[in-house]
Amino acid sequence: MNDVNGLEQGLSRLTELSPKGYALGLHIRYASAHVMIQTYDTGWSETYTEKGYMLGDPTVFWGFSNEGAVRWSEVDLPDPHGILEQAAAHGLSYGLTVSHGPTSSRTIAGFARSDREFNNGEIAQIKEIVAELHENSTPPEKLTSAQRMALRLIAKGSRHAEAAAMLGISESALKARLRSARERLFVRTTAEAVQRAQEYHLL
Template structure:
């Protein structure tokens, strides 16, 4: 994953926003490297729901230059983005509509070349495959997350399972890695979202 994200940073000098496996209007993983001031405005105003690039991404599979997206932009989102260096860009969309990956990639000096667009699309498709949410956890991982969800502390949960506290923590770590999250609380939430508990 890190190598692919690094490649995207090199290919999009003004940053990118990438939502991997968007389900029910929430991304399994969301990575944003745009100017933080723009990200804050975009988030505060809820622009995702009106963004022509995102709208294009839900309705299409492939890649397109922002300048070629022929959709309404009543809130002038693209115009506002230009004030933060997001002058030229490309949108990439891949995956089933039930688990779509959509990304926007920007530069401020020129349009992306066809070769650059093909490379970005290839990296996004690879990341989409690698970040596919799990369809199951091991029984040990599920039980560890269930105990945490019920409010058990690590020492209590490991005693219930008859294992060492370090073995219990290892199960939680494996569950976090499988779910692509950093914290155990996020793992519990994600497991619930995917009906894995």
């Protein structure tokens, strides 16, 4: 079963290894990540998002074209928007991109420091953590019928008591089904579970 606490432990380790923040897109499918976490400088994050830099980011392009790890200084791809130079101006002077998994469900992550390049030992640790997070957050191929029915009723606007009555179960049993669906879909709220299940055509 997917483990949100396990995710948090992995992210905590990444925070220690990447003092200027990171951006982690787990299981990118159809240009959307199953889980997206970003801890870079707020000013840089806003600029990056507002200008749609992901589409022209050479480090992201590298991640889609390769599997493994590369320092940003070693990425030999065009950067017409000067994204790496702008990142450095926000303190992201040295960076690392890690790419893991098949192209149909790839995890791509960027990590940054302001003081020096990532050393080989740090890169090995980061690669291992990203691989673990990728494996532990694999989207489910299906939900149980009980999970599906519970989510469908909530998606249609039924309240917990009403949905439980329609299913002929107690409200606590319904909540247990919703909780298991959230865990399976790697989300914290039922609303997110409904959205995620719909995105993956699981309902």
